[in-house]
Amino acid sequence: MAGDPTPMTTEDPIALARRIVDRGNALEDQGDFAAAMAQYREAAAVAPGYARAYLNIGNALQRQGQLDEAIRAQLTALEIDPRFAPARFNLGNIHLARGDLDAAEREFREALRLAPGMANAAIALANLYETRRQPADAERELRYALGVEPRHAGAVHNLRLLLNRQARWDEAEEVAVHAVAVDPTSAAACEELATQYVQTGRAKEAEPMFRRALAANPRSAATYSNLLFSLNLRDDLDPAAIFREHRAFAATFELDHGQAGASLRATGTPDHRLRVAYLSGDFRQHAVASFVLAILKHHDRSRVEVSCYSNNDVDDAVTGALRAAADHWRDIARVDDDAAARMIRSDDIDVLVDLSGHTPKSRVLLFSRRCAPVQVTWLGYLNTTGLESADFRLCDSRTDPPGASEHLHTERLYRLPHSQWFYAPVHDVPQASPPRPGHPERVIFGSFNQFPKISNACLDLWCEVLRRVPSAGLQVLDVPRGKTAERFLAGLARRGIDAERVTLHPRLDLARYFSAIQDVDIALDTIPYNGATTTLDALWMGVPLVALRGDRGIARGGASILETLGLPDLIAPTKADFVDRNLRLVADAGLRLEMRRTLRRRLERSPLMDAAGFTRDLENAYREMLRTVARR
Numbered sequence: 182m183a184g185d186p187t188p189m190t191t192e193d194p195i196a197l198a199r200r201i202v203d204r205g206n207a208l209e210d211q212g213d214f215a216a217a218m219a220q221y222r223e224a225a226a227v228a229p230g231y232a233r234a235y236l237n238i239g240n241a242l243q244r245q246g247q248l249d250e251a252i253r254a255q256l257t258a259l260e261i262d263p264r265f266a267p268a269r270f271n272l273g274n275i276h277l278a279r280g281d282l283d284a285a286e287r288e289f290r291e292a293l294r295l296a297p298g299m300a301n302a303a304i305a306l307a308n309l310y311e312t313r314r315q316p317a318d319a320e321r322e323l324r325y326a327l328g329v330e331p332r333h334a335g336a337v338h339n340l341r342l343l344l345n346r347q348a349r350w351d352e353a354e355e356v357a358v359h360a361v362a363v364d365p366t367s368a369a370a371c372e373e374l375a376t377q378y379v380q381t382g383r384a385k386e387a388e389p390m391f392r393r394a395l396a397a398n399p400r401s402a403a404t405y406s407n408l409l410f411s412l413n414l415r416d417d418l419d420p421a422a423i424f425r426e427h428r429a430f431a432a433t434f435e436l437d438h439g440q441a442g443a444s445l446r447a448t449g450t451p452d453h454r455l456r457v458a459y460l461s462g463d464f465r466q467h468a469v470a471s472f473v474l475a476i477l478k479h480h481d482r483s484r485v486e487v488s489c490y491s492n493n494d495v496d497d498a499v500t501g502a503l504r505a506a507a508d509h510w511r512d513i514a515r516v517d518d519d520a521a522a523r524m525i526r527s528d529d530i531d532v533l534v535d536l537s538g539h540t541p542k543s544r545v546l547l548f549s550r551r552c553a554p555v556q557v558t559w560l561g562y563l564n565t566t567g568l569e570s571a572d573f574r575l576c577d578s579r580t581d582p583p584g585a586s587e588h589l590h591t592e593r594l595y596r597l598p599h600s601q602w603f604y605a606p607v608h609d610v611p612q613a614s615p616p617r618p619g620h621p622e623r624v625i626f627g628s629f630n631q632f633p634k635i636s637n638a639c640l641d642l643w644c645e646v647l648r649r650v651p652s653a654g655l656q657v658l659d660v661p662r663g664k665t666a667e668r669f670l671a672g673l674a675r676r677g678i679d680a681e682r683v684t685l686h687p688r689l690d691l692a693r694y695f696s697a698i699q700d701v702d703i704a705l706d707t708i709p710y711n712g713a714t715t716t717l718d719a720l721w722m723g724v725p726l727v728a729l730r731g732d733r734g735i736a737r738g739g740a741s742i743l744e745t746l747g748l749p750d751l752i753a754p755t756k757a758d759f760v761d762r763n764l765r766l767v768a769d770a771g772l773r774l775e776m777r778r779t780l781r782r783r784l785e786r787s788p789l790m791d792a793a794g795f796t797r798d799l800e801n802a803y804r805e806m807l808r809t810v811a812r813r
Contacts, residue, residue, distance in 0.1 A: 198228035232258040266296035300330035334369030351663040368398035406539035416638035427567025436549040458488040462542020477506035479796035522550035538562020579741035599788035613699040627701030634707035644676035711738035723777035
C-alpha cells in the first residue's frame with residue numbers, strides 16, 4: 182500500500198530517498214496528500230541529508246496552512262544545502278502567504294542569485310511588485326523571466342495582462358505574437374494570442390488561434406470554453422452553428438457519471454429547507470458578484486440554506502461581503518474536479534447553480550459529475566452549456582419566448598416570471614440634468630458596452646443612424662488605445678462617419694464611467710450580444726436606448742429589459758425600425774427630457790429593482806425544479 186514502509190535495502194540512501202519522493206509526488210498528483218506527506222517524511226528519515234525531502238514536506242505543510250512548520254522545513258533544507266534555490270523560492274511564497282512582502286522579496290531575490298535561470302522566482306517577484314502597485318518593476322521581472330525562458334507560458338500571460346492594464350494594448354499583442362513565433366506549437370502561446378484578438382474586437386481572427394491551441398492540447402476544456410465564449414460575439418455565425426459547437430464541447434469533455442452520488446431528499450415536502458449552492462469564478466469585484474450579493478442577502482433562511490463555491494484566488498472586499506452573506510463558503514480554486522464534486526456531494530446540496538458557464542475560471546464540467554439532484558446554469562453565460570448534465574437554464578419569456586430557443590439548448594428552459602436578472606446599482610450617482618442645455622440640437626449617442634461586443638453588423642447599424650443625423654456625435658467607452666482605436670475609427674470612416682464626430686475613451690473607473698453616461702443623450706446597444714448591466718446603468722442615469730429584438734437569447738436582452746419596464750416603443754423588431762426609433766428620439770427633445778427625469782423612478786418601481794421579489798421567484802423556481810426532477 183502507498184503508506185507501507187520501504188523494505189530494508191543496501192541502495193544508496195539518497196537514491197532511495199529520491200525514489201520515495203517521486204512516489205510521493207505521484208500520490209500528490211492523484212490528490213492523496215496524506216499519503217504523499219507520509220512518503221516525504223519517510224524519505225527524510227531514510228536520508229536526513231536529502232534537502233528535497235524537506236522541501237516537499239514544507240510545501241505540503243504550506244498547503245495545509247501550517248506556515249510556521251513549513252518555514253522550519255524549508256530552513257532545514259537550506260541547512261543541508263545553503264545553495265538550494267528552490268527552498269529560498271518556497272520560503273518567499275510562504276512569507277507572501279503571511280503578508281510579509283519584504284521578507285518574500287528577499288527570498289525571491291536570493292533564489293534568483295543562486296539560480297539566475299529560475300523564471301518562476303522572477304514571476305513571483307513581478308506578482309509581488311504588482312501587489313505593491315509597482316508596475317515598472319513587475320514588467321522588468323517578467324521580461325527577465327522571458328529572457329531566460331522564452332517559452333514560459335506564465336510569464337507571457339502575466340506580461341500581456343500587465344501591459345493591457347496599462348492600456349499598452351499593442352505591446353501586449355506583440356508579446357503574444359512573439360510567443361507564438363518562438364513556439365508555433367505551444368497551446369498556451371496560441372491561446373494568449375487568441376484571447377488578445379478577442380479583447381481587441383477580433384473574435385473571428387481569434388478562432389484559428391483557438392483551434393491551433395486545441396490541436397496542440399485537445400484536452401483543454403478551458404481553451405474550448407474560451408472559444409465558445411468568443412463565438413457569441415460573432416455576427417457571421419447563426420445560432421444553430423454556435424449550438425453545434427457547444428454540443429461538440431460536451432462530446433469531448435462531458436463525463437458519463439449519470440446520477441452518481443446525488444440523492445433526492447424529501448423533494449416535494451412544503452417545509453423542506455432547500456440547500457442551494459452558487460458556483461462561480463467571479464466572486465470578486467465583478468458584475469455577476471453584485472447580482473449574487475443582493476440575492477444572498479434576500480434569501481429566506483427559513484426556506485433556504487446557501488453555500489458558495491468560489492473558483493478564484495482573488496479575495497477582495499466584494500469577496501469578503503459575499504463570504505459574510507453566505508451560510509457556507511468553500512474555496513475550490515486549487516481543488517480538482519473529482520475532489521470538488523465529492524465536497525459538493527458531501528454538503529448534500531439540492532440545487533447547484535453555475536454562474537460562469539463558458540467564461541474564465543469556470544467549473545461547469547462539475548455538472549458532469551452529478552453533484553446535485555438539480556443543476557442549473559444562469560447569469561454569467563447567456564447561452565447553453567451544451568451539457569446533458571445541465572438540467573435547467575434560467576431565463577425569461579422575453580429573452581427566450583416559448584418555442585423560440587428550446588432547440589438551441591441542452592437544458593430545459595425555466596422562465597422566471599418577470600426577468601432573468603434584476604438591477605442593484607453599485608455606485609451612488611445623483612440624478613443628472615440633461616447635457617448641453619444650451620444646445621439641445623447637439624445630440625450625442627453613446628456606447629458603454631465591452632468593446633468586443635461591437636461587431637461589424639453593430640457598426641453598420643449605428644452608422645446608418647449617425648448618417649441620418651449629421652450633427653450628432655458618438656462617444657464610445659472601453660476602446661483599447663493604439664491600433665485597435667485606429668481600426669475602429671477607420672471602420673467608422675468607411676461607413677461615412679468622420680473621426681471629428683467621435684470621442685473614444687479607454688476603460689474608466691466607476692465615477693468617470695457614470696460621468697460619461699451623463700454626457701450622452703441616447704445610448705446604443707450592441708448586437709448580436711446585447712448589453713445587460715451597461716443597459717441598466719444607462720437607464721438608471723435617465724439615458725434611453727433602442728433595443729433591436731434579435732434572433733437568439735443574448736440578442737434579446739435589451740428588449741427584455743425595456744419590455745419589463747413597460748417601454749415597448751423603444752423595442753425595434755427590425756433593423757429599419759431600429760434606425761427609425763432612434764431618429765424619433767433625436768427629433769423629440771421633450772421626450773428625452775421626460776425620460777431623463779423619469780427613467781430612474783420607473784426602474785425603482787419595476788421588478789428589475791425588486792431584489793426581494795426576484796429572490797422569492799428564484800426560490801420558487803428551485804423548488805419547482807426539484808419537484809420536476811423527482812417526477813422523472
